[in-house]
Amino acid sequence: MAPKRTLIVCRKPPYGNALAREALDVALTAAVFEQPLAMLFIGDGVWQLLDQQDSAGIKQKNHSKVISAFPLYELTELYIDADAMQQRQLSHDHFVVAVKPLAADELGDFIARFDTVLSF
Amino acid sequence: MTLHIVNKSPDQTQCLKDCLRVFRPGDGLLLIEDAVYGALVNSPYAALLQNRPLVYALIADIEARGLSAMDTGSIKRINDKQFVDLTVQHSPVQSWY
Numbered sequence: 679m680a681p682k683r684t685l686i687v688c689r690k691p692p693y694g695n696a697l698a699r700e701a702l703d704v705a706l707t708a709a710v711f712e713q714p715l716a717m718l719f720i721g722d723g724v725w726q727l728l729d730q731q732d733s734a735g736i737k738q739k740n741h742s743k744v745i746s747a748f749p750l751y752e753l754t755e756l757y758i759d760a761d762a763m764q765q766r767q768l769s770h771d772h773f774v775v776a777v778k779p780l781a782a783d784e785l786g787d788f789i790a791r792f793d794t795v796l797s798f
Numbered sequence: 799m800t801l802h803i804v805n806k807s808p809d810q811t812q813c814l815k816d817c818l819r820v821f822r823p824g825d826g827l828l829l830i831e832d833a834v835y836g837a838l839v840n841s842p843y844a845a846l847l848q849n850r851p852l853v854y855a856l857i858a859d860i861e862a863r864g865l866s867a868m869d870t871g872s873i874k875r876i877n878d879k880q881f882v883d884l885t886v887q888h889s890p891v892q893s894w895y
Contacts, residue, residue: 691807693862694832722809725835728864735858735878742864767840772864 682793683714688723690798692741693733698726701798702744709751716755718788719777723798724762727773742774749775759785800825801888805895807832808843813894818846826888828881829855829873839869848872856881 686705692698701717708715719727731742748756760779763769770777780788789795802825806813814836821827827847829837836843837855847853848871857875860866876884885891 690810691832691835691863693859694805694807722807722832722835725863730866731862731864732866733862736862738862765842766835766838 681713683716683791684708684794684796685789685792686715686717687789687795687797688717688719688726689721691722691725692731693736693738697798698723698741699739701796702741704796704798705748705753706744706751709753715753716757716792717753718757718759718780718785719762720759720785721762724758724766724768727758727775727777728768729772729774746774757788799888801884801891802827803891803893804829804833804836805831805893808836808841814843814846817892817894824852826852826854826884828876828884829853829859830881831856831859834859834863834865837870837873838865839871844871854880854884 686701688698688701690697705715705717726741727745729742731740733740756775756777757780758777761782802817802821804813804817808814834855835841836847839848854874854876855870857877860875
């Protein structure tokens with residue numbers, strides 16, 4: 679039986695609550711067990727991808743350092759809501775990993791390709 | 799004068815807009831945690847916050863989120879000690895979350 683394809687949808691910015699961090703924990707766990715996994719960053723979730731995060735001053739674990747390790751876990755199916763990027767005037771240069779942009783009219787069909795969707 | 803402290807991203811909740819409804823000239827407004835995204839000049843909320851006196855954003859939260867190099871315009875970046883000073887200088891202090 680083919681393994682189920684899972685999509686993790688990230689809608690929250692990092693640090694303000696635990697959801698962003700928990701999504702990364704799920705992603706890394708699934709990767710260790712070699713489950714097919716993709717992540718989609720939409721809305722405020724795109725803030726998670728910013729480079730140059732320095733969380734020492736708020737005594738929390740650095741979110742972008744974990745994301746920068748994704749390629750080591752072969753977590754490379756990373757997608758971003760292009761509208762959310764544009765609204766926040768962000769470019770790919772701002773991000774800590776390579777992400778593939780999806781237009782607003784592609785998002786619904788993209789999500790529908792997965793067996794399971796986990797929303798954070 | 800009241801110090802208003804907002805801690806949610808303006809894209810997630812009504813906190814910022816609700817706060818500004820009751821904000822009086824002379825009140826202070828401090829953006830902390832996810833509210834610091836609203837401090838960016840490139841934010842869709844810049845028109846609500848830029849060129850307004852007594853608007854502050856906490857440096858530790860700006861640094862944590864990787865926003866240090868981005869333009870926060872007229873909004874004053876303050877450290878934790880200045881945060882404490884603001885709470886002492888104002889009464890009451892209202893949190894919006």
